[in-house]
Amino acid sequence: xxxxxxxxGSTALVAWRVFWVPRGAARGGLHAxxxxxxxxxxxxxxxxxxxxxxxxxxxxxxxxDVHLAAYGRSTGRNxxxxxxxxxxxxxxxxxxxxxxxxxxxxxxxxxxxxxxxxFEHWRRFxxxxxxxxxxxxxxxxxxxxxxxxxxxxxxxxxxxxxxxMKEVVGRYGEVLQVRAAGRAKDARxxx
Numbered sequence: 001x002x003x004x005x006x007x008x009g010s011t012a013l014v015a016w017r018v019f020w021v022p023r024g025a026a027r028g029g030l031h032a033x034x035x036x037x038x039x040x041x042x043x044x045x046x047x048x049x050x051x052x053x054x055x056x057x058x059x060x061x062x063x064x065d066v067h068l069a070a071y072g073r074s075t076g077r078n079x080x081x082x083x084x085x086x087x088x089x090x091x092x093x094x095x096x097x098x099x100x101x102x103x104x105x106x107x108x109x110x111x112x113x114x115x116x117x118x119f120e121h122w123r124r125f126x127x128x129x130x131x132x133x134x135x136x137x138x139x140x141x142x143x144x145x146x147x148x149x150x151x152x153x154x155x156x157x158x159x160x161x162x163x164x165m166k167e168v169v170g171r172y173g174e175v176l177q178v179r180a181a182g183r184a185k186d187a188r189x190x191x
Contacts, residue, residue, distance in 0.1 A: 014060045014100070014103065014104070015060060015096070015100045015103075016057055016058065016059055016060065016096040016099035016100050016103065017057070017058045017096065018055050018056065018057050018058070018092040018093065018095075018096050019055070019056045019058060020053060020054070020055055020056070021045065021050055021051065021052050021053060021054045021055075021056060022052060023052040023053065048073075049073050050069075050073065051073070051081075053085075053088075054069075054072045054073055054081075055068075055069075055072040055080075055088065055092045056069060056072070057069070057072075057092070057095070057096065057099065059099070059103070060100075060103055065109075067110065067152070067157055068095070068109075070155070071148060071151050071152070072092075074151055078147065078150065078151070079151075080147070080151075090140060090144065091143075091144040091147060091148075094140065094141040094144040094145070095109075095144055095145070095148055097123075097141070098116075098119055098141070098145060101115070101118075101119050101122065102115055102119075109148075110152065110157055110158055112149075112162045113162050114162075115162070116145060116162050116163065120138060120141075120142075123137075123138060123141070124138055142163070145163055146161075146163045146165075149161045149162055149163050150163075150177075165177045
C-alpha cells in the first residue's frame with residue numbers, strides 16, 4: 001500500500017509510504033544485492049519483535065521512523081496488532097496521509113498540535129483539495145490518529161495528545177476517554 005501526493009510545481013513524488021513485513025519464506029528471499037550489509041535483516045527484525053504483517057512506514061527521504069515501527073508492534077487491548085487486518089490497512093494508510101501533510105509543512109508527527117485541525121479542514125473542506133472526503137472517512141481517519149497519539153502519550157513520546165479528548169462514563173460505570181469532537185455530522189452509520 002502506498003500513498004503518494006504530487007507536490008505542486010514539482011515532478012517528484014513526495015510521500016510517506018507503508019510497506020508490510022512479508023510472511024514466511026519471502027522474508028529471507030530477497031536478492032542478496034538489495035540487502036548488502038543487511039544479510040541478517042530477518043534476525044534483526046526477530047530481535048526487536050517484528051512479525052510478518054507488521055507495517056513499516058518509510059519517509060520521503062527513505063528513513064524508517066522507529067516510533068511508528070514500535071506503534072505497529074504494539075499489543076494489548078488497544079494495540080495496533082490487536083486490530084483486524086482491514087483496520088490495520090486503513091489506519092496505516094490514514095496515518096501516511098497525515099505524515100505526508102506534515103512533511104510538506106516540515107513537521108514531524110511528534111510535534112503535531114493544531115495540524116490535525118488543519119489536516120481535517122484540508123481533507124474535508126478546502127477548495128484546493130480535488131479529492132475531499134465525507135464525514136465517515138474523516139471519522140475513520142480521526143480514529144486512526146486517536147489510536148496513534150494515545151499510544152504515543154502512554155509511551156511518553158508526547159506530553160499531550162493533540163487529539164482533544166473528554167471523559168465519559170461507559171455502560172458499565174467505567175470512565176472512558178473519547179474524542180471531544182465526536183462523530184462528523186455528515187457521517188453515515190456503519191452497516
